[in-house]
Amino acid sequence: METDDVLDGAPTADTAARVREVIAEAGVSQREFARRVVMDPSKLSRSLSGTRRFTAAELARIADEGRIDAGWLLGTRPREKDTAPAAGVEGGRPLQIVRETVRLIAEHGFHAVRVADIARACATSSATIHYHFPGRAELLEAAVRWCMDEDTARRAARLAEADDAAAELRQLIALQTPRTAQQRRQWAVWLDLWAEAARSTAVGRLHSEYYRQWRETVADVVRRGVGQGVFRAGVDPQAAALTLTALIDGLATHVLSVSGPSSDSAADAMHAALTAHVTHTILAP
Incomplete structure (x- = not known):
């Protein structure tokens, strides 16, 4: 309903x-x-x-x-001359609201972010935020969907750069290692989502759909790699995707808990651990 x-x-x-x-x-x-x-x-x-x-x-x-x-x-008014977009707002007001919501959630956590904070970040009023997104639940759902869309677009771009399935898997691992500010911001939002997904049906569905898409992407890469002879012949694509996903989630959580210069070392260690796992269990000898 x-x-x-x-x-x-x-x-x-x-x-x-x-x-x-x-x-x-x-x-x-x-x-x-x-x-x-x-x-x-x-x-x-x-x-x-x-x-x-x-x-x-x-x-x-x-x-x-x-x-x-x-x-x-x-149908209550005739169509008039196109209205101008909000001044200086790239992509329009709704996307600006969502982008600022994602940034604030990453910095402070969803439950610490008020509509007034989002309005201030967008240089607009709380009424404008409610006009586009009536409630906090809808704002969270929109923020999660935007993060998913951004991640899917980056994933497709990275895979397009690879020469074979082994290179594709390396690209996926690099994409999920929180090195840049943007990667860390999206991981921070994702960690907030885990807790919220247990309480919200709408967010829970998005959460499940994202993981389904991600695991299927990994499984497809593994399947191609086996066919290309760069991965071990006996590798189960679905099991490999599930295991790699669990490792990425656990290691990324550790990286996000480290701040300052040490975060770079933690990200390096995460990448090394994932690379070692792929080398020993997926790559062909």
């Missing part, structure tokens, strides 16, 4: 048609548009097909991305 505020008066078919028009004008795929408005692609698909109503916050984000009046989406 949807827990968001739903616009009961909205004519679903007409609203969906107008949203389709906005997506077409954006010139991107439906999945990419969902990413831009920080929306679950399956929810966008169901809303466009008429089996689910758009929520007020979703329409606000769609209007912001399309630079149009939300009233036009609802």
Whole structure:
């Protein structure tokens, strides 16, 4: 059941048609548009097909991305000249809100971050934050989804650079080793998510889906490596993915607990341990 505020008066078919028009004008795929408005692609698909109503916050984000009046989406106002994006806001206001939420969660933890803190970081009002994301739960879900999308994009870019499956696996290990500020920030958010996933059904589903995608990526790489002869013939791809994931999670938690210059040494040790594991259990002799 949807827990968001739903616009009961909205004519679903007409609203969906107008949203389709906005997506077409954006010139991107439906999945990419969902990413831009920080929306679950399956929810966008169901809303466009008429089996689910758009929520007020979703329409606000769609209007912001399309630079149009939300009233036009609802059919209550004629379409006017495109509105200008928020000054100096890269990607639009919703993505700015999500990016700043991720940064603040990484620095202070989700439960220590107030809407007023996010509004201050975005140089806007709390009312604007609530306009796009009515509650803290929706903000957390959006932040987690954004982190997942960013990680998936980086993963695809890294794999595209590799020459064979062994190189692909090395790239994945490098991607998950928290060396840079961005990597450490996303790991900090992910650690916060583990605790929240046990309490929130929506976040729990995202948590499970991310791990499913990640393990399948690793399993596919291992499968290819066995076929290429660079990995051991008897390696079980699913078991190898599960074991490597557990090692990465445990070692990354240790790295995140270390601060200052020692964090570089901890990251080096994590990378060395993961490389040794792959050498002794996955790589062909």
